[in-house]
Amino acid sequence: MTDWKRKIPTIMTSQELLDRAFARASKAEVPGSAPFDAVKKTNIAKINGIGDMTVTTLLKYVRAFPRMEREDEFFSELVDVVIGQDELKKALASITWCAEKASHLQRMYMHKVKKADSIDVVAKATREFYGRFSSIIKQIDKDLLFAQKARDALKVLPSVDPEKPTIVIAGYPNVGKSQLTERISSARPVIASYPFTTKGIQVGHFISGWRTYQVVDTPGLLDRELEERNAIELQAILALKYLADIIVFMFDPSETCGYTMERQEALLESIRSNFSDIPFIEVENKADLEWGGTGTRPRISASTGEGVEELVKMIEAKLREGRMERMDELPH
Numbered sequence: 535m536t537d538w539k540r541k542i543p544t545i546m547t548s549q550e551l552l553d554r555a556f557a558r559a560s561k562a563e564v565p566g567s568a569p570f571d572a573v574k575k576t577n578i579a580k581i582n583g584i585g586d587m588t589v590t591t592l593l594k595y596v597r598a599f600p601r602m603e604r605e606d607e608f609f610s611e612l613v614d615v616v617i618g619q620d621e622l623k624k625a626l627a628s629i630t631w632c633a634e635k636a637s638h639l640q641r642m643y644m645h646k647v648k649k650a651d652s653i654d655v656v657a658k659a660t661r662e663f664y665g666r667f668s669s670i671i672k673q674i675d676k677d678l679l680f681a682q683k684a685r686d687a688l689k690v691l692p693s694v695d696p697e698k699p700t701i702v703i704a705g706y707p708n709v710g711k712s713q714l715t716e717r718i719s720s721a722r723p724v725i726a727s728y729p730f731t732t733k734g735i736q737v738g739h740f741i742s743g744w745r746t747y748q749v750v751d752t753p754g755l756l757d758r759e760l761e762e763r764n765a766i767e768l769q770a771i772l773a774l775k776y777l778a779d780i781i782v783f784m785f786d787p788s789e790t791c792g793y794t795m796e797r798q799e800a801l802l803e804s805i806r807s808n809f810s811d812i813p814f815i816e817v818e819n820k821a822d823l824e825w826g827g828t829g830t831r832p833r834i835s836a837s838t839g840e841g842v843e844e845l846v847k848m849i850e851a852k853l854r855e856g857r858m859e860r861m862d863e864l865p866h
């Protein structure tokens with residue numbers, strides 16, 4: 535993951551860009567050999583100042599965004615779900631178009647002022663430049679707003695290291711995924727007694743021996759068709775698809791999460807069939823409550839910590855097993 539996240543500057547609105555450039559230009563004053571010459575040179579300085587400052591800023595914005603072609607699949611799909619890749623591309627293309635157009639106006643009016651033979655012509659050309667320049671910058675206002683929203687969304691996307699062994703915690707909403715993530719890793723996700731508390735992917739780590747594991751907390755998934763999934767759920771699906779070396783599927787047999795075990799089992803089945811090549815560990819959480827656990831799966835309480843240490847050991851063993859199998863597949 536590159537460090538562009540910290541590099542995308544705050545994106546100004548059209549009005550802010552214009553106000554800043556015009557304010558700077560209003561202070562321009564260039565001496566000349568005669569009063570007319572000074573007026574000309576001052577107006578040229580204004581036009582160039584406004585043009586240069588704005589064009590540089592616009593191009594800086596465009597360059598600051600990551601090029602999706604260069605990013606890994608997980609990241610580029612995540613950006614698509616959270617922001618919309620096509621919309622982002624369109625917004626950046628409009629901003630580039632505007633920068634070119636602004637630069638063209640700058641050159642054109644600079645020449646007009648240079649060639650002017652009276653103060654009136656200089657004043658008229660400068661006024662015209664201000665008008666046309668404002669109008670094209672205003673045309674990209676919605677693109678700038680979109681870019682600003684995209685910037686904010688990009689900033690909170692998780693940094694994942696594709697090299698690290700990764701445990702993805704999945705399950706129905708409100709079953710305790712975040713509570714478990716917090717208990718076993720450095721992540722500090724929000725935990726709350728309502729569904730869809732977690733709205734994006736959260737990444738934490740834990741170290742065991744010489745190994746660092748990545749733990750990914752995902753938004754809750756409902757048992758429904760992929761096409762019906764919303765942007766929040768799709769992030770969980772992407773984590774399963776691209777990141778998981780192992781999936782910890784969590785049940786809440788107390789059903790205090792608000793969903794029946796039947797529906798939770800149905801979700802497990804559909805996830806299993808979609809990700810059949812990834813090892814699963816099924817656990818039943820909230821064992822500290824009055825609870826209809828099946829007795830066939832490890833029982834834990836993410837709240838009290840009961841059974842969690844054993845679960846972590848089981849995860850590590852299963853990851854080790856998977857690594858051995860992959861090594862066996864290598865040519866000897």
Ligand SMILES: Nc1nc2c(ncn2[C@@H]2O[C@H](COP(=O)(O)OP(=O)(O)OP(=O)(O)O)[C@@H](O)[C@H]2O)c(=O)[nH]1
Pocket residue numbers: 706707708709710711712713714724725726727728729730731732733752753754755819820821822823834835836837838
């Ligand atoms: N009694 C009990 N409550 C728990 C346990 N684990 C989690 N909870 C509670 O269950 C609720 C949901 O916990 P979260 O960790 O936010 O659940 P989640 O699965 O991350 O939920 P979403 O992010 O909404 O999908 C919270 O009120 C937790 O305090 C547990 O082991 N026992």
Ligand SMILES: [Mg+2]
Pocket residue numbers: 711712713723724725731732751752753754
């Ligand atoms: Mg959560």
